[in-house]
Amino acid sequence: DVKVTQSSRYLVKRTGEKVFLECVQDMDHENMFWYRQDPGLGLRLIYFSYDVKMKEKGDIPEGYSVSREKKERFSLILESASTNQTSMYLCASGSSIEAGAFFGQGTRLTVV
Amino acid sequence: AQSVTQPDIHITVSEGASLELRCNYSYGATPYLFWYVQSPGQGLQLLLKYFSGDTLVQGIKGFEAEFKRSQSSFNLRKPSVHWSDAAEYFCAVGAPNFGNEKLTFGTGTRLTIIP
Numbered sequence: 001d002v003k004v005t006q007s008s009r010y011l012v013k014r015t016g017e018k019v020f021l022e023c024v025q026d027m028d029h030e031n032m033f034w035y036r037q038d039p040g041l042g043l044r045l046i047y048f049s050y051d052v053k054m055k056e057k058g059d060i061p062e063g064y065s066v067s068r069e070k071k072e073r074f075s076l077i078l079e080s081a082s083t084n085q086t087s088m089y090l091c092a093s094g095s096s097i098e099a100g101a102f103f104g105q106g107t108r109l110t111v112v
Numbered sequence: 113a114q115s116v117t118q119p120d121i122h123i124t125v126s127e128g129a130s131l132e133l134r135c136n137y138s139y140g141a142t143p144y145l146f147w148y149v150q151s152p153g154q155g156l157q158l159l160l161k162y163f164s165g166d167t168l169v170q171g172i173k174g175f176e177a178e179f180k181r182s183q184s185s186f187n188l189r190k191p192s193v194h195w196s197d198a199a200e201y202f203c204a205v206g207a208p209n210f211g212n213e214k215l216t217f218g219t220g221t222r223l224t225i226i227p
Contacts, residue, residue: 041219042118045215097163
């Protein structure tokens with residue numbers, strides 16, 4: 001089975017802190033994604049990557065950056081956390097669009 | 113750009129009754145279509161997918177979905193729901209485009225099962 005592992009299930013951070021969310025997949029997938037999930041808004045794509053050191057902005061990239069130094073790891077960075085970034089963050093990976101995406105368990109981030 | 117609409121925010125169904133969750137998409141050609149389920153506090157699990165061939169696709173947990181090009185729809189169905197089906201369901205659309213193969217999700221439908 002594909003496994004996508006997010007480093008934390010729950011995080012509480014202070015406003016202004018730099019926050020790192022880590023995601024690792026074990027299936028050698030080329031594509032990796034970071035989504036944000038909010039009630040009533042569904043999943044919105046923040047950034048995605050289709051190769052090492054490659055990244056593309058999604059629909060809501062403002063306030064976020066990403067890093068992909070190795071194929072299996074895709075990190076989401078909040079440069080200066082704000083309360084409006086309190087949300088559930090979901091990482092996913094996939095080999096192709098036909099295969100769909102496989103999701104991690106999510107990280108619920110609270111910024112206080 | 114592709115988009116997805118799930119018109120029902122919340123649906124309540126009696127255990128044993130049939131279920132249909134609606135999904136409408138917008139895309140110029142035949143898209144790749146997916147249904148995912150999310151149990152409380154969990155990530156998303158792929159239920160089924162469609163990108164070509166038979167327009168009625170079978171998935172896991174007894175779910176099926178039918179692609180109707182004329183209606184731009186991909187509705188999810190189950191003949192008899194179980195209490196364990198209570199969850200949030202997301203429809204997603206993808207388009208083949210090298211370097212931009214992302215999924216766009218709908219806003220989700222929350223399913224409640226009553227005894």
